[in-house]
Amino acid sequence: MAAQHAQSDVEAARRWLDRATEAARRSGNPSAIAFTAISQGRVSGYLGHLDEARTWFRKASEHAEETGDRGQQLVARSELAHALRRAGEIDEAESEYRSTIHAWGHLGNRGAIANQLECVAFIAQARGDGTRAAHLLGAAEALREVAESGMMSIERAEYDAELSRLRGDIDADALARAWAEGRAMTMDEAVGLALA
Numbered sequence: 001m002a003a004q005h006a007q008s009d010v011e012a013a014r015r016w017l018d019r020a021t022e023a024a025r026r027s028g029n030p031s032a033i034a035f036t037a038i039s040q041g042r043v044s045g046y047l048g049h050l051d052e053a054r055t056w057f058r059k060a061s062e063h064a065e066e067t068g069d070r071g072q073q074l075v076a077r078s079e080l081a082h083a084l085r086r087a088g089e090i091d092e093a094e095s096e097y098r099s100t101i102h103a104w105g106h107l108g109n110r111g112a113i114a115n116q117l118e119c120v121a122f123i124a125q126a127r128g129d130g131t132r133a134a135h136l137l138g139a140a141e142a143l144r145e146v147a148e149s150g151m152m153s154i155e156r157a158e159y160d161a162e163l164s165r166l167r168g169d170i171d172a173d174a175l176a177r178a179w180a181e182g183r184a185m186t187m188d189e190a191v192g193l194a195l196a
Contacts, residue, residue: 013043021040034063036071041079050087054080074103082119090123098195105191111149113187114140120194129169131178138182139190
C-alpha cells in the first residue's frame with residue numbers, strides 16, 4: 001500500500017509504512033525489519049529528509065546482514081550511497097559504490113550494475129569530468145539494453161536532470177563520441193572505469 005501511494009500521496013505512504021514498521025518490529029523478523037526500513041528510507045528520501053533516509057538504510061543493512069540476505073543488504077547499501085550522493089557527500093557515496101558495484105557483479109544483476117554506473121557518472125559530472133560521465137552513461141545505457149532493465153520513475157527523473165546538465169557542460173560532438181565509446185565497453189571495462 002505504501003508503494004502505491006509513494007508517488008502521489010507521500011503522507012499516506014508514510015502512514016502505511018509506520019504501520020508496517022511497527023508490525024515488523026513486533027515480529028522480530030530481521031528480514032521484515034530490513035524491508036520496511038528500506039521502504040522508510042526511500043520515502044524519507046522522496047521527502048528530502050536525507051539524514052533520516054541514511055539512518056533507515058543503515059538500519060536496513062544491519063538487519064539484512066543478520067539474515068544473510070546479500071541482495072537485500074546490497075539494496076540497502078546502494079540506497080545509502082544514493083542518499084549520501086544526493087546530500088552532496090560524494091566521497092562517501094563513491095566509497096559505497098566502489099563496494100556495491102562489485103557485489104552486484106557477483107550476483108549477476110546487470111540492471112543494478114547499470115544503475116551504479118549511472119550514479120558514479122553523476123559523481124564524475126559533479127566533479128567536472130563530463131567526458132568520464134558520458135563514457136559511464138553510454139556504458140550503462142548499453143548494459144540496460146542487454147539486461148532489458150528499465151529505470152524506476154524516480155531514477156528516470158534524476159537521470160534526465162543530470163543528462164541535461166551534462167549536455168550543457170560538454171560539447172555535443174565530444175558528448176556523442178564519449179557516449180559511443182562508453183556503449184562499446186564491456187561490462188568489466190565499464191566497472192573498471194567506474195572504479196578508476
